[in-house]
Each structure stands twice: as C-alpha cells, then as structure tokens.
Amino acid sequence: VTLEMLTLARGLGTPSAVVLGGPGAAEALSAKLGEYGAAKIYAAESEEIDGYLVSPKATVLAELVARVQPAAVLLASAQEGKEIAARLAVKLDNGILTDVVALDADGTATQVVFAGSTIVKSKVTRGLPLVTVRPNSITPEPAAATPAVEQLTVSVPAADKLARVVNRVAEQKGSRPELTEASVVVSGGRGVGNADNFKFVEELADLLGGAVGASRAAVDSGYYPHQFQVGQTGKTVSPQLYIALGISGAIQHRAGMQTSKTIVAVNKDGEAPIFELADFGVVGDLFKVVPQTAEEIRKRR
Amino acid sequence: MNIVVLVKQVPDSGVDRNLRTDDNTVDRGSANNVINEMDEYAIEEALKIKEAHGGEVTILTMGPDQATESIRKALSMGPDKAVHVLDDALAGSCAVTTSKVLSAALGQLNADLVLCGAESTDGRVQVLPHMLAERLGVAALTGARKLTVDGSTLTIERQTEEGYEVITAETPAVVSVWDTINEPRYPSFKGIMAAKKKPVQTLPLGDLGVAPAEVGRAGATSAVLEHSKRPPRSSGTKVTDEGAGGTQLVEFLATEKFV
Ligand SMILES: Cc1cc2nc3c(=O)[nH]c(=O)nc-3n(C[C@H](O)[C@H](O)[C@H](O)COP(=O)(O)OP(=O)(O)OC[C@H]3O[C@@H](n4cnc5c(N)ncnc54)[C@H](O)[C@@H]3O)c2cc1C
Ligand SMILES: Cc1cc2nc3c(=O)[nH]c(=O)nc-3n(C[C@H](O)[C@H](O)[C@H](O)COP(=O)(O)OP(=O)(O)OC[C@H]3O[C@@H](n4cnc5c(N)ncnc54)[C@H](O)[C@@H]3O)c2cc1C
Structure with missing residues (x-):
C-alpha cells in the first residue's frame, strides 16, 4: 500500500516518505521509495520505537508535521496505520478519514462504506487532509526520483511507554500468497x-x-x-x-x-x-x- | 476493579443500511438499531473480570434517545449501571469530537479499565480507543483476542499480519477487543427484568464542560459532501450440476483465462 500512497500523494504535491522502524529500516526501502516518486525520506530509526504500541511513532510524526507543514498525511488503513493516525488527529486537533480509496488534488476523499454498498465523498474540514488509504485501491505507478534521506532524532518520552510490546511471535507462513494480495x-x-x-x-x-x-x-x-x-x-x-x-x-x-x-x-x-x-x-x-x-x-x- | 464499557448503538449490519439524503448522516429511522456487535464482547469480558476480581461494571453510551434500548439490552447481560451522554448538539459528530465527549465523561467515572469494541460496524474507523487513551494520558491495548488481569497489570494478545503480539500495561488503561476474545452470554429472563431497575444516568453536554459548538456537525473535523449507492453487482451464468458442474466451471475459468 506504500507504493499506492506515493502514487496518490503525487496528485497532491511532491511526496516525502517517512520510515518508522529499527536501525537500517530506511536504507532497505529507499530504492523502492525513490522508484515511486519519493523526493525525500525521513528516517525515524531507533531500537526503542517498535518496543511500544504506536505512541512513539505518533509523537515523531506529530513533530515532523508541525515542522514541515505537509499538504497531506497518508497512512495505511490497517490496524497500526489507523492507530497512529488516531493519535496524530488528537495531537494536532485535526480531522481524520479512514478507508479512503481515492484522493483528489483538493483533498476530497472517496470512502466506500456500509459493506461496500455506499460511496461517500468527504473532506477534512479542520487541519490538513489526514487519511488512511485502503490497500488495493489503486494501481501504483512508478515515477523515478532520487530521494534525499534525512535522519530524525528519536527520543521516546515516558508518556509513550505505557503499552510495552513484550513479545512478537511470527507464525509460520506456508507457500501460499498473502490473502489480501493474492490475485x-x-x-x-x-x-x-x-x-x-x-x-x-x-x-x-x-x-x-x-x-x-x-x-x-x-x-x-x-x-x-x-x-x-x-x-x-x-x-x-x-x-x-x-x-x-x-x-x-x-x-x-x-x-x-x-x-x-x-x-x-x-x-x-x-x-x-x-x-x-x-x-x-x-x-x-x-x-x-x-x-x-x-x-x-x-x-x- | 472499576470497569467502564463503551457501547454504541448502530444500524444492524445484516440488512441494507443507508445514509440520509438530507444531511448525509446515518438513517436510523429506517434501520434496525442494535448494540454494536463487538461491544457485546467487551461487555462479556468486563463481566468475566468482575466475576474473577470483583468490582463494578458501568456502561457508557453517547447517542440519541433511542440508544436507551441498547443500554437496557446491555444492562440485561449483567452490568451494574449506565451513563448516557445525550444532547441534541451531538448529532453528526466525527470520531475526533466523539472522543472528546467520551473522554470528558470518562474523566468523571474514575475507571481502572475502559473496555470497548475494536471497531464499530457502521463507521468502522477503528480509532476511538487510541484517541481516548491519548486524551486521557493512559495506555491503550487494542485489538485484543485475549486479555489477562494480574493485579494492576493487563496483558493482551493481538493478531498481526505476521502472527501475534503480546502487549502489557498498567491500569488505568483502555482495552479494545475483537470478536475472537470470548462468547457473549445471552441475557437471562432474570437479567432482563433486573435491567429495568438498574440506574441509568443521563449526562447533558453542560455537565461535561464541553461547549455545543465543539461537537456535532458544528464542531466536526470532517464533512461528508455527498454519497451515492453503488450499483449492485449483476449476477452472471448459473448452472445446475448434473454431473458436469466441475467441467463447466473450468470452461468458464478458461474463457476468463484463469486456467
Ligand atoms: C457484526 C457481524 C460481523 C460479521 N462479520 C463476518 C465476516 O467478517 N465474515 C463472514 O464471512 N461473516 C461474517 N459475519 C457472519 C455472517 O452474517 C454469516 O453468518 C456468515 O458469513 C455465514 O457463513 P457461511 O456462508 O459459511 O455459512 P452459512 O450461512 O451457514 O452457509 C453455508 C452454505 O453452504 C451451503 N452448503 C452446505 N453444504 C454444502 C455442500 N456440500 N456443497 C455446497 N454447498 C453447501 C449451504 O447451502 C449454505 O448456503 C458477521 C456477522 C455479524 C453479525
Ligand atoms: C459510514 C460512516 C463512516 C464514517 N467515517 C468517519 C471518518 O472517516 N472519520 C471520522 O472522524 N468519523 C467518521 N464517522 C463518524 C464516526 O463513526 C462516529 O463519530 C463514531 O461515533 C466514532 O467512530 P466509530 O464508532 O467508527 O469508532 P470506532 O473507533 O470504530 O469504535 C470503537 C469503539 O468505540 C466505542 N464507541 C464508538 N462510538 C461510541 C459512542 N458514540 N458511544 C459509546 N461508545 C462508542 C465502541 O465501543 C466501539 O466499539 C463515520 C460514520 C459512519 C456512519
């Protein structure tokens, strides 16, 4: 869905990608992000950021958004993306639209609701368009760019350490394709x-x-x-x-x-x-x- | 343990649902209004914790007049009392303002544990638990398929794309649950009768220190501009298997180039 988000973002301006994760996370992704038009990559890398449930990530994003004043913020419409977006919305006192399948240049979003029966056009009316994008909504289109990488300093305040991840268990994946991505x-x-x-x-x-x-x-x-x-x-x-x-x-x-x-x-x-x-x-x-x-x-x- | 369970009344997801043509809000008049399904799992979990550790279970709802029916239904499962945030100014609230109102109400209820569904079946925005935790400055443990309480330590297991995570926090905290966590009980006849006598406190906005202009359509942070019904999918060919159904199926797949 990242490549879809970059493609959508290009309709609104010059996209930057934010990578939140452990050390080296951005390095591994930068070529692919550049291929799909990321002009800049903000890398928030820390051993700690993944050790707590979403709060540290929301804090980093809120600081970045306040500093660079982007045209819009896009996250993936999956559990974690929605949770980060939720905290961001409260921190910035900003509207939020979830499960967005299309986004116009003026920030008008399309959402599909009620079990797919109804199509809604909506808009954030306070703050910037903060949307979560539903995977498999659009076809990603490449547009080569050479992204500059900026490292962000990450410090995780005590207030963001309330929910600690004590274990991550990977379950065995068979040889079958991922359900949400399978053709x-x-x-x-x-x-x-x-x-x-x-x-x-x-x-x-x-x-x-x-x-x-x-x-x-x-x-x-x-x-x-x-x-x-x-x-x-x-x-x-x-x-x-x-x-x-x-x-x-x-x-x-x-x-x-x-x-x-x-x-x-x-x-x-x-x-x-x-x-x-x-x-x-x-x-x-x-x-x-x-x-x-x-x-x-x-x-x- | 003092537990508050968030319960939302929603239109039944098993039948056709509509938005109103005049103001783009949920058409509650034509709908069969029920308790948000996931919230029943939150109620069940609260009752199990109370049974094991003692304490009190309070239902908290923000919603129009008719949400009273869902409150009584929730109480008939076993909770002790309910609080209903009811104010005409609330109509058309977005998730951000809803979280403002609910956190103000929670501020008065002194909960050790706030339980709620992971998402509602109508809005499905899946953001309220983290919004509430952010406003209240407490931990959020979301999407639990399992919750254990050990003194003041809460531990959940939640499913992820890769497998599952184990996450822990101290109370006070907000915990949201998936439908995989338990099997909600049916209200007994005794429960239904008892629910009629349980206290339901109505809270208007004024008592929460929230101004009408901050909520509802006036205070909403997003707006629905328009909506339309998607044309229903039309059905194609239907054959009855008389010994060659599988072969016919493959012929169809072949014409569509899947085999
Ligand atoms: C809030 C809420 C959320 C829900 N979320 C989901 C969800 O995410 N996903 C979901 O799937 N459901 C969901 N449901 C449940 C949904 O309402 C249905 O109960 C469920 O989808 C039924 O599953 P089914 O079709 O397998 O079973 P059934 O409805 O029991 O259908 C079984 C079918 O199998 C056919 N059949 C039986 N034997 C054979 C045979 N030998 N050969 C060919 N056909 C046969 C029968 O004719 C029947 O049509 C949800 C319900 C609620 C209230
Ligand atoms: C089709 C549709 C789409 C929508 N899309 C958006 C959107 O993109 N952005 C936006 O800001 N708003 C949206 N809304 C409005 C939003 O659904 C409401 O503001 C809602 O009260 C909060 O969102 P939710 O119920 O979806 O929350 P979720 O975060 O999905 O709900 C989680 C849990 O919070 C609790 N809860 C939620 N509401 C209440 C309540 N009123 N009283 C008690 N407990 C409650 C329940 O326990 C629920 O299980 C939408 C509404 C509809 C009907």
Whole structure:
C-alpha cells in the first residue's frame, strides 16, 4: 500500500516518505521509495520505537508535521496505520478519514462504506487532509526520483511507554500468497463441513496459485484459523478471481469480497444470496464439483 | 476493579443500511438499531473480570434517545449501571469530537479499565480507543483476542499480519477487543427484568464542560459532501450440476483465462 500512497500523494504535491522502524529500516526501502516518486525520506530509526504500541511513532510524526507543514498525511488503513493516525488527529486537533480509496488534488476523499454498498465523498474540514488509504485501491505507478534521506532524532518520552510490546511471535507462513494480495482467493464456508475437508479448498487454491480464505461461520466452527477470515470483521480482499465454496453470501461476508473482479460460487442451495453477485455459479454439492474441477484443471495442463 | 464499557448503538449490519439524503448522516429511522456487535464482547469480558476480581461494571453510551434500548439490552447481560451522554448538539459528530465527549465523561467515572469494541460496524474507523487513551494520558491495548488481569497489570494478545503480539500495561488503561476474545452470554429472563431497575444516568453536554459548538456537525473535523449507492453487482451464468458442474466451471475459468 506504500507504493499506492506515493502514487496518490503525487496528485497532491511532491511526496516525502517517512520510515518508522529499527536501525537500517530506511536504507532497505529507499530504492523502492525513490522508484515511486519519493523526493525525500525521513528516517525515524531507533531500537526503542517498535518496543511500544504506536505512541512513539505518533509523537515523531506529530513533530515532523508541525515542522514541515505537509499538504497531506497518508497512512495505511490497517490496524497500526489507523492507530497512529488516531493519535496524530488528537495531537494536532485535526480531522481524520479512514478507508479512503481515492484522493483528489483538493483533498476530497472517496470512502466506500456500509459493506461496500455506499460511496461517500468527504473532506477534512479542520487541519490538513489526514487519511488512511485502503490497500488495493489503486494501481501504483512508478515515477523515478532520487530521494534525499534525512535522519530524525528519536527520543521516546515516558508518556509513550505505557503499552510495552513484550513479545512478537511470527507464525509460520506456508507457500501460499498473502490473502489480501493474492490475485486468486478460494474460500470455504460452513458448507465445507469440517476442518479436514478444507483440503478440498486448499487443493483448488494451490492449483490456481491462490490464497485460501474462510467465512466467519467456518472460522467460528474451528474449520480454519481466524486470520484467514474474509468479511466485515476479517480481511477485505479484491482479487482477480474469488471462488466461494459452501458460502451463503451474508452481507457481512460480501463486505470483504464483493469488489473482486470475477466471482465464482459453488453452493447446493440455488437460492443462496452469493449467486446474486457471482459471474459464474454452480448449484451443486461442492464435494462433487470441486474434485471434478481440480481433475479438469490438471487435465488441461 | 472499576470497569467502564463503551457501547454504541448502530444500524444492524445484516440488512441494507443507508445514509440520509438530507444531511448525509446515518438513517436510523429506517434501520434496525442494535448494540454494536463487538461491544457485546467487551461487555462479556468486563463481566468475566468482575466475576474473577470483583468490582463494578458501568456502561457508557453517547447517542440519541433511542440508544436507551441498547443500554437496557446491555444492562440485561449483567452490568451494574449506565451513563448516557445525550444532547441534541451531538448529532453528526466525527470520531475526533466523539472522543472528546467520551473522554470528558470518562474523566468523571474514575475507571481502572475502559473496555470497548475494536471497531464499530457502521463507521468502522477503528480509532476511538487510541484517541481516548491519548486524551486521557493512559495506555491503550487494542485489538485484543485475549486479555489477562494480574493485579494492576493487563496483558493482551493481538493478531498481526505476521502472527501475534503480546502487549502489557498498567491500569488505568483502555482495552479494545475483537470478536475472537470470548462468547457473549445471552441475557437471562432474570437479567432482563433486573435491567429495568438498574440506574441509568443521563449526562447533558453542560455537565461535561464541553461547549455545543465543539461537537456535532458544528464542531466536526470532517464533512461528508455527498454519497451515492453503488450499483449492485449483476449476477452472471448459473448452472445446475448434473454431473458436469466441475467441467463447466473450468470452461468458464478458461474463457476468463484463469486456467
Ligand atoms: C457484526 C457481524 C460481523 C460479521 N462479520 C463476518 C465476516 O467478517 N465474515 C463472514 O464471512 N461473516 C461474517 N459475519 C457472519 C455472517 O452474517 C454469516 O453468518 C456468515 O458469513 C455465514 O457463513 P457461511 O456462508 O459459511 O455459512 P452459512 O450461512 O451457514 O452457509 C453455508 C452454505 O453452504 C451451503 N452448503 C452446505 N453444504 C454444502 C455442500 N456440500 N456443497 C455446497 N454447498 C453447501 C449451504 O447451502 C449454505 O448456503 C458477521 C456477522 C455479524 C453479525
Ligand atoms: C459510514 C460512516 C463512516 C464514517 N467515517 C468517519 C471518518 O472517516 N472519520 C471520522 O472522524 N468519523 C467518521 N464517522 C463518524 C464516526 O463513526 C462516529 O463519530 C463514531 O461515533 C466514532 O467512530 P466509530 O464508532 O467508527 O469508532 P470506532 O473507533 O470504530 O469504535 C470503537 C469503539 O468505540 C466505542 N464507541 C464508538 N462510538 C461510541 C459512542 N458514540 N458511544 C459509546 N461508545 C462508542 C465502541 O465501543 C466501539 O466499539 C463515520 C460514520 C459512519 C456512519
């Protein structure tokens, strides 16, 4: 989403990138940031900055914003980006818009709300446009620049040390692509029946080089881990191809996948609402349809 | 432990929701208004902590008259009392001003622990917990899928893109929870009857030292200029599996160049 933000920012002025992280964080990113038009990189690097929950980062940003008076501030619309933006808004007594998918030169933002059913145009009316940008909203466009790097001095005041990160646990990632970035997502719902049967979903995903997703009912029933949930309280995905297996298509599930380019559904209930948005639907038993699909794909290879 | 749970009334996310055409605010008249789902998990967590460690649970809501229904519903799960910030000047508040009002109310409630949902199902801005903590000068532990209380030390586990984080803080603190944290209880008949008698204090803005011009549409830090309904997706081909459903599916994928 960083490259998307740089692309959006170029519509408002000359973008600078701010890198908040451990020592060396900016160095590793500068080439890529330059490729997408960052004229300047502010590097706030410290051993401590990642040791506490977001507050130190908000403090650094607030000082920087006060000093350089930018035309706008863009952050990623994910948990951490929204949290930093929240504190920044209070520190600067500034408006904030979240889940922004487009930003005009005059600061007018487009937000998609209510499970994707409503499009809103909005504007920050106090302070500068402070927005968080939803990933996969625009296509990043390169525009080469040679960024100058400015190191910021970071000191973490006691007031920013209230919430201490005691452990970060990386969970093993398989070989499948990241759910929110995958160009193909195959999801299973309650209709998959049990955890073991998710192998049918995984097999089809692997054949198509895709990621695996799940409905909340499947997650709540323990068929698949929560981090793969698609929908209002899970991930929002927007792949080229979304395949829903044994998913009824509740509004809250649709909220997370209805901007997918092409949607395919397999469900034994012909009246299931998922068919209302499917480009191609098969009314049938997924345990018959999916193996045949897999077989047929293999045959065509 | 003195716990305050933030509860917001929202339009039911399971049916169509709309913004009003006159002032671009949520159309509450046509909606089925319910407790924000995540807040039920916050209530449940508060009740579990009270059961284990003692103390008192207070519901805090900012919202129009009809939010009273959600307050009673929340109380029927088991909390002791409620505070309702109610003032016509609040209509159209943005997240920044909402946090100003709620932090002023929290300033009067002396909570060791403020529990809330990680996000509301309508605004979904996911910023209130950190805004409140910033204003109150207390810690924020957000997005908890697990919370443990050990004396005055709070520890949460929260999911991240890479795995999960363990974060700790001393009370007083704001903790926001995901729906993975527990299974909210259903109100019992006894609970529903008891809720009718529980105290609900109404707080007008004047009692909070916040001026009407600082809140609502007048004080909002952002404005909705216009809104429109997105055209619904149209459905495409639907076939019934009579033995060749999988093959037909692959034929479709082939024409779309996915295989
Ligand atoms: C506040 C809130 C937030 C929510 N957030 C989310 C969210 O983020 N994501 C989400 O997904 N849901 C969410 N939900 C839940 C949502 O309302 C639905 O309950 C859920 O999406 C249903 O999942 P499902 O389609 O897998 O299950 P069901 O609705 O039970 O559907 C199962 C489907 O499988 C079909 N089926 C059964 N067996 C077979 C078979 N052998 N072959 C083919 N088809 C079969 C059935 O016909 C049925 O249509 C949320 C709900 C609330 C209230
Ligand atoms: C579709 C839509 C989009 C919006 N977009 C924006 C935006 O981009 N920027 C902006 O500034 N405002 C926005 N708003 C307004 C914003 O939703 C309200 O100001 C709201 O009261 C605070 O935001 P939230 O509920 O989304 O907070 P979140 O931070 O998502 O809510 C977290 C928790 O805070 C608690 N909480 C929130 N509100 C209350 C309340 N009134 N009383 C008690 N507890 C509460 C609940 O426990 C909730 O679970 C939007 C509103 C809507 C309906």
